Amino acid sequence: MNTADSPRTVLTVRGLSKTFVGQKALDAVNLELRSGEVHALLGQNGCGKSTLIKCLAGFHHPDEGAEMNLDSAPVTLPFEPSQAAAMGLVFVHQDLGLIPNLSITENFEASRRYGAGLFSKIRWSRMRENTTAELALLGHPDLDPDTPVGRLPIAQQTIVAIARALSSAGEGAKVLVLDEPTAALPDSEAALLFKAVRRVVDRGVAVLYVTHKLEELAAFADRATILRDGRNVETVDIADTDRDRLVRLIVGRDVEAVPHAQGQRSTGEQLLDVRGITGKRLRDVSFNIGAGEIIGIAGMLGSGRSELARILFGAQEPVSGTISVKGKECRFRTPRDAVARKIAFIPENRRRDGGVLDMSVGQNLTMPSVGRFWRGFRLSKATERKWISQKIGEYDVRPASSGRLFRVLSGGNQQKVVIAKWLETNPDIVIFDEPVQGVDIGARAEIFDLIHRAAERGAAVVLISSEIEQMIALSHRILTLRHGRVVADESTTGLTAGKVTQSMYFDGERIKETSP
Template sequence: MKDIYKAFGQNRVLTGVSFELHEGEVHALMGENGAGKSTLMNLLTGLHKLDSGTIKINGRETYFSGPKEAEQQGIAFIHQELNIWPDMTVLENLFIGRELSSKLGFLNSKKMKALANEQFEKLGVSISLEKEAGLCSVGQQQMIEIAKALMTDAKVIIMDEPTAALTDREINKLFAVIESLKKNGVSIVYISHRMEEIFAICDRITVMRDGKTVDTKNISDTDFHEVVKKMVGRELTERYPERNPKPGRTVLEVRGATKKGLFENISFHVRTGEIVGVSGLMGAGRTEIMRAIFGLDPLDAGSILIGGKKAVIKTPSDAVQKGIGLITENRKDEGLVLDASIRENIALPNLASFSPKGWIDHKSEQQFVDLLIKRLMIKTDSPETPVGSLSGGNQQKAVIAKWIGIGPKVLILDEPTRGVDVGAKREIYQLMNELTDRGVAILMVSSELPEILGMSDRVLVIREGSLSGELSRQDATQERIMTLATGGL
């Protein structure tokens, strides 16, 4: 891809980007959110038409009319935002648009099941093919998407944040599959913000910044600090800002919380000015506990106390009134109204404060939204831009802005930096520090152990629906957390 230009209206997204992929290599494509990485790949696969520049495949100028044609020509794209059909089965999702049929024209379910099981076995996946895809966890849905792409016999596979929702075991399986594909001459474009992965499996790296190509290098010729500096245009001295917590009184207490089949007898507390990390393997029940506290899934037993008083939380509205905000792990389906503007999304939980007499005071709403956009450095031309058109990291910032606006006592962050670049991650961490300095209590669920260790004042470890242990900041190590998460002592 050479001298690629692309604008959406007045917004110039790519301005002269060049990118080259060799046969049988894993090529990392890195840059901050909004740098243009996904747009570049969408141009390659024909989802968007480029304004100028050339695309050559095997030396021949080639342009696809859309992703389906690109797939037929051997280029598969595993998107960061999952494209699962929730009401269809896992098997139907795997073969949608390319179903296998017998000579008589009937669906050949037997052959499709055999191919699906073979692919799942390679990936170490155990999911029923008859299960509705919408009932699968985010991690399982990600593995379905990966399996689907691998079954196309693609020559080029684009992976956009493929491990964001996966456990360490699933990640190791995927890396083994990538090595095998590489040996068979398959080329992989690997888009990820997880620096450890880039240096573990990639051969070369191209860094983008503000819609331009900054540099391309062999992985062996660069390091973490150089990549970060090129991505953000500045030095990031530390990945995690220093914390000086001053925990106060207990603001949230959970006693004996139980939801049959999901979690049982969970008890813990969070104090003002404190970040409590919640760790554990995928499917351990971490997200389910947070949803129950927020009133999305009512408890079967147990109680929640706010400021020492028993709180009745049956709906999210009850939780918001009690000063609890929840940033969900799935921003696309649960965190945002994608067709609505940034302004409408940020203002949504705060409408009561703009309408004291029953109608909205648009001037105060606009000032409030502008302040939050500026504070969180959300990259946009206008607050009226549809939030769905923002990059993943800027969408995440919009979700955070929405809940900061209610002035929460307790903020629950479920995977707060998933799919967010290293510069924006640090901004989110600094924001968390500012919130706790103002007395906000934070519960942070994260699958990234460095994040848990870097930001938590205490760590709760959940295993198979039970609280298997609690560690102080001083005692918490990756080994101790994993021991508790896997059933050790």
Template sequence: MTVKPGSIHALLGGNGSGKSTLIRILAGVERADAGQIDIGGAQFAAHSFNAGLAQKNEVHVVHQHSSTFPHLSVAENLSLGRGYEASIGGRILWPTVRERARRVLARFGIGASPDQLLSSLRPAMQTMVAIARALQDQEGSATGLLILDEPTATLSSAEVARLADALRRYAAAGQTIIVVTHRLDEVLDLADHVTVLRDGKVAGDLPREEVTHETLVQLIAGNSLPVSENRGQRRLAGRVLLQASGLCVGPLANMDITLGAGEVVGIAGLVGSGRTSLLRALFGLSRVSAGTMLFDGAAYGPADPADAVRHGIAYVPEDRLAEGTFPGLSVVRNVSMANLDRYWKIARLRTKAENRDAAAVADLVGLRPRRTDLAINQLSGGNQQKVVIGRWLLRKPRLLLLDEPTQGVDVGARADIHRLVRGAVSEGASAVVVSSDFSELAELCDRVVVLNRGRVIADVTADELTSDNLQQLAHMRIAA
């Protein structure tokens, strides 16, 4: 892969194609097994390239989940990491800090003041502050490499356009930029060159004039993939358990969806399409601005998650570490957190019952090691996820909401999690599964609803339910 100076180079590929691994290697946080990295004329053996060399050669990565701090000022965000201007005694010189921030903001064309809270800025401007923070010490030069990982994932069309204008200005000034994105329309509009990875290899390397939407979809998806022989038996939906009409929440606009009892429905779409907004609305974490919901024939509008739980709904969030577990607590306590009404009796916690149920969950999910006394963060990611799912299964839920249930887990844990979902459904539950892994949706689900820019564009069933078909639908170009 060759990236020309002063260009915007798009790096594309499906889930598991190797994009993240490549970024980590270029950032020096993961060692390559072999190869060579050349930056600005300097050559390095890839297996010895580290974070120190990346920093010295001005490789900057702005991640999708930025390391900025919303509740600090713009000036503070620009200072963190590089240090504050301070007196000999260590006292922060705030006027100097603000003045330097003003110069950085002016240089990058960011219309904000140093004292504004970052959270008060538009999302695109927050991303631009993160970029400015990465490049601020390159005053008077545009050397090095800027890597942006999904910078537009959560932005509206208008915000995307603002950020794109800024990136074009930076490239015109000589900055070399790699953009990782799933949004192909942006690639067609922005990129000077495109590299597509598939299964860890370069599937295509195209200059701007050879790039078309259809070519990119073909390179990303490859040939049609066979459906896994291990997929569950397709189920015919029973009575309607959940029905939403005209739902508006987050990016979702007038969404209609129906879920039958005993059915597994997948939600496919690119990041920012509204997948997670649907689950959060169903669990009472986000308020809908319009639309109606029926659960088992009765009007449904959860006031909060506790209300959703009382209706028999369980939610496994995408961000397991921040929203799904209590890292400092034991497996026992992580299991009991979703079931406190079982154990809290007359101002007293029934620890024997807690331990008994945690042991039952460990057996159910195949916990390894089978140590319920361990802090949950001492387990592997796959075992943590199995505990999170298992504690909800203890409640015999009527509806499972699963957001990226096998993200970051190994193949064995993935198979175990699929087994748990199928087991719950065979006992009468239904499930809504959000996943960026289209092969997972094809394997696990009875049908898949495809979202594109907040709208339902397809409801895929039977023989059409293949990874390749879902990939093409998710990338389909539709009118804004």
């Protein structure tokens, strides 16, 4: 962390408000960033973090009266996105904005038109050298600049995106904004990213870091500004602020801990039996799960976790192996087949796979179960409206508006809608793939409770998560995948995150050697 006695203030924002069609998303927000610090921006989904970032990037124009200073010089508001990098403001958004099929060098140069004029020659050799030099500044000179970005692990893709963003400002990068860069990263890979960001900070750049993972802050951030309902709550020094106080500042109340499972194998009816499943990545995967049991699936990105979920839900056919539900062998050619066997799936990407963006909250909620509202040959709109209103209240979807488009909800509320629409089908088997990815601390607690309640109602729950400690707390057993194979199937009683991480990286012999 920065230890300078009087660090220079790089960016100052005063009284920044933003109104959308009568709704105030930001209300007189203040922000101060110092050189050589990691400054966390915290708050629940919908608190205004994304709107603030878009104002800093020039995508949104703030209301009149806002003031912004960069290196003590006033910034004329509003400005356009094309001006942000020239002023030294660079951004890495959650989707990274990389083109997977292009090389690292091509991703660097595409926005700069490859540095060539209409009739001039593209100087590939020089571009590769420049790319390697930029990556070296973040501690990764070993990355081959000709490697297609899509072949890199997500952590390295994020590092490429950061290096590209910094290079877009030439020597003038003053502020780097990172929007949830670790949302899709296992904890083990996040450490690689933190080292790269620390190199940026050591160059005197101020880093504004958006995250919902409060456990990252103690070792990584210097200060934090908390927003709630579009307003400043407080700016705190991380070293002087414990996690419980941060949670209260973010949510406005205490949040209950993750419900703990019993850590014992289910003695209820066996609902799902998987035998010898092999897919594109998976190799001979077998396990079973009983009524009321939660089984966590651990593994690195690319270990086959999400492929397993797709196969169980009929979105991908296995190469070989069998799936039995309640003792009856089933072949799922489509998700419709899985739904018919009372299997529900909450996917990792809620916007792409979980909900229909341009349909309303109400339409998304009733999509899998609209048949319940038919009365004779007619759809009972009154019955449907009453049911939707009831479920919006039960699942605490905010704002409580059935007509609001799914796309405009915050991430946490989108996830509540996706979970609600499937749990209300009364499934026997529920598959959760990264259910709290990109979700704020308050909504996370509510989602954990929904997972726990699904098991209490007798469903068999398959939980895929990169957050190992929370998965251990929620689950009865942890199944660990490595290179597509099951390398461990263990009760969570006495199980530690360290042991699970070892299983993710090393085979059984190495674990045995390194265990105390």
